[in-house]
Amino acid sequence: MKIALLGYGKMGQTIEKIAIKRGHTIVLKVDKDDTNYDVSVADVAIDFSIPDAAVNNITNCFNAGVPVVSGTTGWLSHYDQMVALCKKQKGAFIYASNYSxxxxxxxxxxxxxxxxxxxxxxxxxxxxxxxxxxxxxxxxxxxxxxxxxxxxxxxxxxxxxxxxxxxxxxxxxxxxxxxxxxxxxxxxxxxxxxxxxxxAHNRQGFALGAVVAAEWLHTRTGVYGMKDVLGL
The missing domain is CATH 3.30.360.10 (Dihydrodipicolinate Reductase; domain 2)
Structure with a gap:
């Protein structure tokens, strides 16, 4: 898969390493101050940004038809709005407070x-x-x-x-x-x-779970959670 990383802090960097090891390509890295970017180059996006950027990142993904996995917290007052937009655009979305x-x-x-x-x-x-x-x-x-x-x-x-x-x-x-x-x-x-x-002993479990979620989501449409990904 071609993956866009929306947020390139410690989690984004750990996700990058795991995704590459699993045979994927990182085609876009968006840092916290980046607002103009073309997410359509990716098959799927993984958002571990900051609360103030998450809604814009997720919105851009839906508008571009790119499935998005979000692990950013602190923005959930807008969650229903994002779910509604996902359904309107026939997009694909997973939010989880923790991907481990x-x-x-x-x-x-x-x-x-x-x-x-x-x-x-x-x-x-x-x-x-x-x-x-x-x-x-x-x-x-x-x-x-x-x-x-x-x-x-x-x-x-x-x-x-x-x-x-x-x-x-x-x-x-x-x-x-x-x-x-x-x-x-x-x-x-x-x-x-x-x-x-x-x-948690390190960030590896969170990062691996996010990549697994992206692998699961990128061929689907709809709104899901980690229970769906893991069959719990």
């Missing part, structure tokens, strides 16, 4: 545990995420996805950064060094704690 296979398994484990814990009294729920200091949004998209999975399966109604109450899940966001990503779900009672945790 392990994280997507963790999402399903989180939902299962929440469903099991829901009828049990006496436990408070907390989500914590730790990322590198260059990460622009807080909480992480992955932490939000985890919180939404809990909300779907319990009486919790929403999440809130740092603080929670009887109906709200607190998400504590920490920015430390060069941490690729750690997510912890804790159920705390007076007698014990139950925890599930995912720790």
């Amino acid at each position: 296979l392990g994280v997507n398994l963790f999402f399903e484990l989180n939902k299962k545990l929440a469903k099991m814990m829901s009828p049990v009294e006496g436990y408070d729920i907390k989500t914590e995420e730790i990322h590198h200091t260059q990460k622009l949004d807080a909480p992480s998209g992955t932490a939000i996805t985890l919180a939404e999975g809990i909300i779907e399966n319990t009486t919790k109604e929403s999440w809130q950064l740092d603080h929670g109450d009887a109906t709200t899940i607190p998400i504590v966001a920490k920015r430390i060094g060069d941490v690729p990503g750690t997510h912890l779900i804790t159920y705390t009672s007076d007698v014990d704690d139950i925890e599930i945790k995912h720790t």
Whole structure:
């Protein structure tokens, strides 16, 4: 495949290496300040840009008829708008807060545990995420996805950064060094704690998942998620 990289930071560079190893060609690299580019030269685009650039990047892909895989977070107030444009243009789109296979398994484990814990009294729920200091949004998209999975399966109604109450899940966001990503779900009672945790050791898993998603998407039309890609 001919791949356009929309965003050429650390993730974009890691994706480039993995894509080349898998036999693909990088035909376009768009940095954060680039606004004039021709994405139509690509078979598929992978967007790991910044929140302020994501909507423009995704829009350009749909208008050019190029399938796009997006891993940028912090722009989701425009998600419904992008889905509508994708359908109007008969495009192809995958958004995921995290492309790691392990994280997507963790999402399903989180939902299962929440469903099991829901009828049990006496436990408070907390989500914590730790990322590198260059990460622009807080909480992480992955932490939000985890919180939404809990909300779907319990009486919790929403999440809130740092603080929670009887109906709200607190998400504590920490920015430390060069941490690729750690997510912890804790159920705390007076007698014990139950925890599930995912720790990324590097960016390789995220990058590989994004390339696999692009391979899966480039012959399709419609709006999908990683559950579709992985058959979960």
